Amino acid sequence: MRSGRKFGWIIALFLILIAAIVGFNARATAKERETALIINVAARQRALAERYIKDVLLKVEGFQADPQEDATQLQRTALALLEGGEVQAVQGADATVTIHPMKGDWKTIAKLQQERMLIGKLLRTGNALLASDRGNPGFDQQLMQLRIIGAQVSGITSDAVGEMTKHAEVALWRLVWVGVALGLVGAAAAIGMALLLKRIGAQQTMQFRSLVHNSSDPITVLDESGRVQYQSASAEHVLGVPSSELLGSNITELIHPGDVATMAGAIADLLQHQNSVSRVEYRLGRGDGAWRNVESAMTNLMSDPTVRGLVLNTRDMTERHESEEKLRTLQAERSSLLEQTVQATELERKRVAAELHDGPVQHLTAFDVKLESLRDRVAREDAEGAGRLVDQLQGQVRNEISELRKMMTELRPPMLDERGLSAALSEHLASIERDADLVCSLECDLRGRLDPAQEVILYRVAQEAMANVLKHARAKRVWISLRENDGRIGLQVRDDGVGFDPSSISTSPMNGHFGLLAMRERVEMAGGSWTVTTSGGAGTIIRAELPKEIRTL
Amino acid sequence: MIDPRRSRRFVVATVAAAIVGLSACTGGAPAAHGPSLAVTIRDFRITASSSTVAAGHVVLLVHDLGPSTHELVVVRTDLPAAQLPLRPDGLLVDEDSPQLHAVDELSELDVGDRAQLVLNLSPGRYVFFCNLEGHYLGGMHTLLQVGSDRDTGDPDA
Numbered sequence: 001m002r003s004g005r006k007f008g009w010i011i012a013l014f015l016i017l018i019a020a021i022v023g024f025n026a027r028a029t030a031k032e033r034e035t036a037l038i039i040n041v042a043a044r045q046r047a048l049a050e051r052y053i054k055d056v057l058l059k060v061e062g063f064q065a066d067p068q069e070d071a072t073q074l075q076r077t078a079l080a081l082l083e084g085g086e087v088q089a090v091q092g093a094d095a096t097v098t099i100h101p102m103k104g105d106w107k108t109i110a111k112l113q114q115e116r117m118l119i120g121k122l123l124r125t126g127n128a129l130l131a132s133d134r135g136n137p138g139f140d141q142q143l144m145q146l147r148i149i150g151a152q153v154s155g156i157t158s159d160a161v162g163e164m165t166k167h168a169e170v171a172l173w174r175l176v177w178v179g180v181a182l183g184l185v186g187a188a189a190a191i192g193m194a195l196l197l198k199r200i201g202a203q204q205t206m207q208f209r210s211l212v213h214n215s216s217d218p219i220t221v222l223d224e225s226g227r228v229q230y231q232s233a234s235a236e237h238v239l240g241v242p243s244s245e246l247l248g249s250n251i252t253e254l255i256h257p258g259d260v261a262t263m264a265g266a267i268a269d270l271l272q273h274q275n276s277v278s279r280v281e282y283r284l285g286r287g288d289g290a291w292r293n294v295e296s297a298m299t300n301l302m303s304d305p306t307v308r309g310l311v312l313n314t315r316d317m318t319e320r321h322e323s324e325e326k327l328r329t330l331q332a333e334r335s336s337l338l339e340q341t342v343q344a345t346e347l348e349r350k351r352v353a354a355e356l357h358d359g360p361v362q363h364l365t366a367f368d369v370k371l372e373s374l375r376d377r378v379a380r381e382d383a384e385g386a387g388r389l390v391d392q393l394q395g396q397v398r399n400e401i402s403e404l405r406k407m408m409t410e411l412r413p414p415m416l417d418e419r420g421l422s423a424a425l426s427e428h429l430a431s432i433e434r435d436a437d438l439v440c441s442l443e444c445d446l447r448g449r450l451d452p453a454q455e456v457i458l459y460r461v462a463q464e465a466m467a468n469v470l471k472h473a474r475a476k477r478v479w480i481s482l483r484e485n486d487g488r489i490g491l492q493v494r495d496d497g498v499g500f501d502p503s504s505i506s507t508s509p510m511n512g513h514f515g516l517l518a519m520r521e522r523v524e525m526a527g528g529s530w531t532v533t534t535s536g537g538a539g540t541i542i543r544a545e546l547p548k549e550i551r552t553l
Numbered sequence: 554m555i556d557p558r559r560s561r562r563f564v565v566a567t568v569a570a571a572i573v574g575l576s577a578c579t580g581g582a583p584a585a586h587g588p589s590l591a592v593t594i595r596d597f598r599i600t601a602s603s604s605t606v607a608a609g610h611v612v613l614l615v616h617d618l619g620p621s622t623h624e625l626v627v628v629r630t631d632l633p634a635a636q637l638p639l640r641p642d643g644l645l646v647d648e649d650s651p652q653l654h655a656v657d658e659l660s661e662l663d664v665g666d667r668a669q670l671v672l673n674l675s676p677g678r679y680v681f682f683c684n685l686e687g688h689y690l691g692g693m694h695t696l697l698q699v700g701s702d703r704d705t706g707d708p709d710a
Contacts, residue, residue, distance in 0.1 A: 107619075107620075107663065107664055107665070110619055110620035110664060111619075111620050111621065111664070113620065114596060114619075114620040114621060144643075144690075147643070147644065147687075148644065148687045148690045148691055149687065149691075150687070151644045151686035151687030151690075152596075152597070152686070152687035152688070152691055154686055154687075155621060155685050155686045155687055155688065156596075156620075156621050159621050159622045162622070163663075
C-alpha cells in the first residue's frame with residue numbers, strides 16, 4: 001500500500017518534470033524565434049536608412065522616389081524596438097511582428113535610443129536637403145552631412161543588432177543549459193524510477209515467493225502436460241521427500257494409480273478454461289510407500305505471464321479422513337453396544353427369572369407340599385413327625401434366605417452402598433475364594449469414600465474382570481489394586497492366567513468379548529481411560545482410570 | 554536652501570572624479586610605463602585629459618562612454634586632426650595612406666568598457682580617432698602633441 005502510494009507520487013513528479021521540460025522547450029523555441037525576428041527587424045533598419053538616403057538623393061536629382069515612406073517606417077520601427085508595438089515583418093514574411101518593449105538590457109536600450117535620435121537627425125537633415133536648392137552654397141555640405149548621419153545610423157543599428165545578437169546568444173545558451181539540466185534531471189528521474197520500479201518488483205516477487213514458499217500447504221505449478229515446474233518447500237512435510245526431487249516429475253507418477261484418471265480428467269477440463277478453479281481429491285504417494293489423502297484447489301494461470309501454469313494449492317486430508325473413519329467405527333461400536341446392552345438386559349431378566357423359577361419358586365412349591373404334610377401330621381396329632389418336618393422346613397427356609405441374599409448381592413451388593421468400594425470388593429473376592437480355587441489379594445490406598453458413581457463403575461469393572469478370570473484365565477492368583485494418583489482413581493486387575501490374543505478384541509464387539517468392550521465403554525463414557533495388556537501365557541492386566549470429576553451417565 | 558540639481562551634479566562629479574582617480578591609480582601600473590593620459594570616447598567626440606605629453610612611454614586609459622561601440626586608432630601625422638585622408642567612399646579614414654603612420658589601436662570598445670593602451674611615443678604630432686562609419690566625420694578625433702622633456706614636461710607631474 002505504501003509502495004503503491006510512493007509509486008504514484010513518483011509518477012506524478014515525473015510527469016510534472018516531463019511537462020516542465022516540454023513547456024520549457026516550447027517556450028525556448030518561441031523565444032528564439034521571436035528574438036530572431038526582432039534582430040532581423042532591427043537589421044532592416046540599416047537597409048531602410050540607406051534606402052532613405054538613396055531616395056532623398058533620387059528625389060533631389062528629380063527622379064521618382066518616396067523618402068517619406070522610408071522615413072515613416074524608420075521612425076515606426078525605431079519606436080517599436082524601444083517601446084514595443086507592431087511593425088511590418090522582415091522581407092519574405094507576410095505578417096506583422098509584435099515587438100515587446102525592451103527591458104533589462106541597458107546597453108541595447110542605450111543604442112536603440114541613440115539610433116532613434118540619429119534617425120531623427122537624419123530625417124531633419126534629409127528634409128532640409130529636400131527643401132534646399134541644389135545651387136545653394138551649403139548644399140554639398142548638407143549632402144555630406146546626410147551621408148555621415150546615414151553612416152552613423154547604419155553603425156549604431158549594426159551595433160544594436162550585434163548587442164541584441166550577443167544577448168540572444170547568451171539567453172539561448174542559458175536556455176540550452178537549462179534544457180540540458182532539465183534533460184539530465186529527467187533522465188536521472190527516469191533512471192531512479194526504473195530502479196525503484198525494479199526494486200518494488202523484486203520486493204513484491206520476494207514477498208510472493210516467501211508467502212508461497214513458506215505456505216503450510218504445498219503449492220505446485222504444473223505445465224500443460226502435468227509436469228512439476230515449481231514445488232514449495234512444505235511438500236516435504238506431506239510427501240517426505242525434498243521439493244527439489246519433485247521438479248520435472250509428472251503429477252500422475254506421484255498419485256495413486258486409482259486416482260490417475262480423475263487427475264488427468266481434472267487437468268484436461270481446467271486447461272479448457274483460463275483462470276478457472278477446480279477441486280480434486282486424490283491420494284498422493286509418500287516416499288516411504290504410504291499414501292496421503294489430499295485435496296487440491298487447481299487454478300489455470302496459463303495466461304499469466306509470470307506463472308504460465310496450473311497452480312495447485314494442496315491440503316493434506318489424511319488426518320481428517322482418519323478421524324472420520326475412527327468416528328464411524330466408534331459410532332458402529334456404540335450402536336452395537338447399545339444393541340448388546342438391550343440383549344444383555346433381557347438375558348439378565350431371563351436369568352433372574354430362571355433362577356427364581358428354578359430356585360425359590362421350586363423350593364417354595366416343595367415347601368408348600370411339606371406344609372400340607374405338616375397340616376396332616378398336626379391333624380393326626382403326630383407331634384414328633386410334625387416337629388421333624390418343621391425342622392426340615394426351617395432348614396430349607398434358611399437355605400432359601402441364603403440363596404436369595406447371594407442373588408441380591410450379585411445384582412447390587414449392599415456393602416457397596418453401606419461401606420464403600422474397598423469393602424464391597426473384599427466381600428466379593430472372599431465370596432470367589434470360597435467357591436473357586438483362586439487366591440485373591442486386594443490393595444487399596446484410597447483415602448475415604450469415592451463418589452458413588454465412581455464406586456459403581458469401578459466395582460462393575462472389577463466384577464466383570466473377575467468374571468473373565470473365572471471363565472477364561474485358568475489363573476491361580478489375582479491381584480487387585482485401587483490407587484489415587486494426581487487426582488485420578490486407578491483400578492488394576494492382574495492375573496497369572498493364560499492370557500489371550502489382544503487383536504481379537506479390536507475387530508468387532510460381536511466376537512464374544514462383550515464383557516471387555518462393555519468395561520471400556522463404561523469407563524470411557526465417564527471420561528476415563530481403559531486398557532488391557534495381555535499375551536498368550538503371560539496373564540492379563542486390566543487398567544481403568546477415572547477422573548476425579550466424572551460425567552454422569 | 555540647496556538646489557537639488559546642483560547637489561546631484563556635485564555628487565555625480567565627485568563619483569566620476571573618484572572613478573577616474575581610482576582608474577589612474579589601479580589601471581595597469583602606470584608608474585612603470587610613464588605618465589598616464591585619460592581618454593574618453595563617446596558619440597561622437599574624443600577627449601584627452603591633456604593635449605600634450607612628453608616623449609616616451611605613455612599609458613592611455615581609455616573609457617568608452619557610448620552609447621555606440623567605438624575604436625581608438627592612434628596615428629602619427631603632420632596633418633590637422635580634422636583633415637586626415639579618406640577612403641574613396643568619403644566616410645572612413647584611409648589608414649593605409651602614406652601620410653599616416655599607424656602607431657597602435659584599440660578595437661571594439663563597447664559602451665562602458667575601459668582599456669589601456671601603452672605607447673612609446675617619440676616627439677611629434679599624433680591624432681586619436683574612431684574609424685567606424687560616420688564616427689570620424691561626426692567629430693571623433695583629437696590631437697596629441699608629444700614633445701621632448703625639455704619642451705613639454707610631464708603633464709601629470
